[in-house]
Amino acid sequence: MGRAARWRDVALAAALCALGELELFGHEKYNAKPVWPGPVWINAVLIVALTIPFAWRRRRPLPAVLTIFAVMTASTLILGGSEAATIFIVLVAAAFSGAAFSRHLVIVIVAALIASLAHGVNDPSSEGLADLTWTYGLIALAVLIGRAVWVRQHRIGSLEDDVASAEERHARELAAATAAERAAIARELHDIVSHAVSVIVIQAQVGSRALPADHEIAAESLNAIETSARTAMTELRHLLTLLSSEDEPATVTPMASLGQVDELLDQCRAAGMTVDADIDQMLAPLPPVADLAAYRLIQEALTNTMRHAPGATAHIRIRRHDDTVEVLAQDNGGGIRAGANLPAGSGRGLIGMRERLALAGGHLVEATHSATGFRVHALIPAAERQQPAPERAL
Template identity: 40%
Template sequence: MVVPVWDWLRGRKPLVDAFFAAPVLFFALPGLVGDSYGIGRATYALMAVVLTAPLVLRRTFPRAVFAAVALISFVQCVLSVVPLLANVAVLMSLYTVAAGCSFRWGLAAVLSTEVGAAMATWRYPDGAADRKYTFVMLTAVVAGVWLLGLHMRTRRAYLRSVEERAERLERERDNEVKMAMAAERARIARELHDVVAHNVSVIVVQADGASYAIDTDVGLARQALDTISSTGRLALAEMRRLLGVLRENDDVGVFAPQPGVAQIDELVEQVRASGLPVTFEVDGTPAVMSEGRQLTVFRIVQEALTNTLKHGGPRAAVSIRLRYAGDSLEIRVDDDGRGAAAPDDGRGHGLAGMRERVTVYGGSVRAAPRPGGGFEVVARIPVHEEVGAA
């Protein structure tokens, strides 16, 4: 991508300032010819260079450059060195302060320049008429440069405000779009809940009726099974339609399979590779669980390990234990880190999300510092759906 020349120059202020200071020094060079204003060629050249050299940094350090040029001009006036063309540097630095600094600094700069104009008027012209004319002319030039700087300062402030307003409006528009998308997704989620709840209820009722009538009335049982089939197809079509709308607005792009209990080994290896010692063991016979329950188990372990990495400290170690006991699974993640002494910024939502996931499946979770130090997470989840609760 080609960078515009103007954007390239914006980041190189000394180069641009040197470009504008070069003509001042160039037009001052003819003074070296002849008597050099009666001060000698070496002194003239030195004064020209000393007055124009600070202009290279006039936008980088505007107040310092103005002070340096004004001080040099003051010494020049005290030593009765005649004004040179290079003294235009005072006006250039005055403009820079007025355009780039606050109003108070600009006012201080113009007053200082006006004092210098008064000193030059008193020092150099011979007659009273010449002094009056010179003072009025210098005052008009100084005031004009100062007003031009103020105008540019106001214009730049206006342009910045316009740009900020445009950016703010763009952000507000993006936020409105995101809010509208969130509201639409919430509506779709409610519709999805209604579709699933209604159709599943119909399927359950028809299945119960078919089980009762299958021995006494085969025709009625067949009719119930037909109803179950049609209702299931309708529910599946509605779910696909609604989920399709959700996925069209999703930023994920590729939908990979969700992790489960089998992927905990990979998670443990990843955490070990980061330098955290982890032990992992499984007690009992692993039960067959739905994908949603396995995802909940994986997320609980993942969140517990994340908390240890964030708050456990540099020498913490973690032990993970999955214990299958009857119809429930106990997940225990213990570490020997800081525990209650760990700092909490109050911005984490992992523990709250963990509780929400476990509550969905009728389980419980406890996450708290251990009395002897460290932190523990203990969760229990039923491995099978309770038909009565459903």
């Protein structure tokens, strides 16, 4: 319960108390009789006892409402029925509060009926059944409105719980998807690094065997390079096995790159997809991570088109702008009507794109999926990211 609601309850209790005291000390009368029968000081205390429980009608609804009805019944039996407007407002407000904030609706209704019956029987100004009918009608209306509020509040609470559960579940799925993508990227990084290290090993072997026999120092140096490179590869495999969620054997195979895009497009066309390609022929060699990220982005975009928009026409554009490579992949939606239900995806594709691009120093400019088609636009640095030069040991 919010602080504002608590203060509203306190304000309601204070307002009803002030109204009752005003009627009492203002000597209000009904049919020439005081609306508050009995001694003034007793009624002053009685008004406080009748209204103060409204201050905790949300925190302790059943005790608060039963206290009000009990005080009202006791005062009516001892002092007689009161014709004060405060009494009727308190009766209706208590019935509403009990129905709106308490689970024990039957107890609230029974207590309200008892209090109203005691008041009607002991009120000398009561006109019998007509007044009771009127009173019970007000109570019934207050209970119905209060119960409607109770149902609405619990429905909102249930929806909020559902939303919280859905957000928590989505967060877990996102974390799992991110972990899986990072594991896949780790395996692909293994291909990149191990390929480079393998080349170093081969070069070291060739150099060691090509040198004349009298160049012992050079030969030892080359042997040291070979040994260090082999050790690095072994440690790298162990490290990536720990990072990966799957115990897959590491293999040294050529990695995917933009040089294989034509093969990828031919495979899509063979599967029945219409693909238009606009690829800059002056891309020049890219850093391995950037090359792989660009290829995987195009691959994911084409896969998304085949899966979610069969029959769509895809367009691929790869352009070199100074030190940046622009990659654009989009389709026309395959003629899906506006408002049609689009197949729901897991979202892992976009997660993978962002992870790969971030690893290469690039970013997604746009990634949208609608009835008009799928569109992804990315920028990737075409040069190696500069690393700080190591300091020479003094």
